[in-house]
Amino acid sequence: MTEIMTPTCIEMKNVHKAFGSKVVLDGFDLEIKKGESVVIIGGSGSGKSVSLKSILGLLTPDSGDITIDGKSVLSMSGSAREKLNNRVGMLFQNAALFDSLNVWENVSFALMEGEKLPRKKAKEIAIEKLSLVGLSPEVANMSPAELSGGMRKRVGLARAIAHEPDIIFFDEPTTGLDPIMGHVIDDLITHCVKTLGASALTITHDMASARRIADRVTMLYQGKNIWTGPVDQLDDSGNPYVHQFINGLAEGPIELDISR
């Protein structure tokens, strides 16, 4: 019953986006409730990243509407958008750490630039956030180039949660990691999201990871949302596309478009 009472955090309505003649999002709908963790699954090139970047304001959809807390983000001014971004955290696929800054400056970037915290205080917070993701204080002064893939992801996660956002996005958090490190990152993600009470949106094609992170799963295929449901109903979705995807079957309704 609580589900009915929970207010909507992010909503995408009938979003279309095409690059030239290539249609990526073709009437995509999505709803994320407050405090909920939604995972978008789908093959490569199915438009997962585009949907996420549209919410973040990095891309502008051709038509449709995207609202956060009921307010349309598409018509927002630049400064209102920046204010909204203070509430948003994002973990990029390859962490996208600034390589001109060291680890702690990366982690506390939003605190120093956005909230104008003095460097000494910002460093303390950075070290605290690093310990949250299981990194020791010695890492703080290293440069991103010295880090391994798993460590980069952790630093990226620490940066995404440093300013305590209530909306967090994860772009393929486990891609490029070994299965054990992937599991560890998943646990960190669920832990951080739960601690912050944040709403989370993850895109991935790693099913093991999706099952660990998600409250609800939605599948994106050819620019449309073809199935949405709680994670425990994933195995008996009754949808042949979902069935093929989560079991990684070569035979099924999904045709691999090699040209994408």
Added chain:
Amino acid sequence: MSSEALTQKIASVFQSVGATTLSFFEITGRLFLFMMNSVNHMLRPPYYPRLILRQMIDIGFYSLPVVGLTTLFAGMVMALQSYSGFARFGAESAIPNVVVLSITRELGPVLAGLMIAGRIGAAMAAELGTMRVTEQIDALQTLSTNPFKYLIAPRLIAGITMLPLLVLVGDIIGVLGGYLVSVHTLGFNAATYIQNTWNFLSFMDVFSGLVKAAAFGFIVALMGCYHGYQSKGGAQGVGAATTNAVVTASILILVSDYLLTVAFFSQ
């Protein structure tokens, strides 16, 4: 050839002319919008003093050897060349003037601008391009930081302010180069040479060169940032962005050099 094939051929010629024209206007339009956006963010706070300082050191201080060497040899060559030419009609005494005027008005700013285009423009395009393809620019935006303010404005400010200072140093070194050759190999009297140099130099000669330098600094930084910021497609895209930044900056430097010379010296 049938008349139908001929019509088709003519149509395709028009088509390609049209497409080229359209893409030309599209590119200049996009560049112009980018420039307006950059200048707008450069003039309004917040500013990032740390980043501006870092760019200033990179552009100003670390370019000193390159610019110094270039202008030194330019001055030396100027002295030698004008000697071999002027000696034919006994006008050797004009050499100090020729050297100082050509260095301050033309060679100093243009050579420094071109060297900086290669050194700094390329580095800016490569750095911003890499940041673009590794999603670091997207990350900046999600961390509530405007990339125009954080990345582009400091580079433009540093370019506009540092190039004139570099050129000023380059002017002095260039004149010194002319002096060394004239006095030590062409047998000029040192005191007369310096006096002639100084007597013929007007404020406008140096000032026009410094204004040119500021314009070239703006061009180099803008081209480096523009091509880097717009780059896409991984390592190859970054490579193309770097090449384009240097080529377009060099061409625009020479074009604007002509226009500025017209503005300053044509009556």
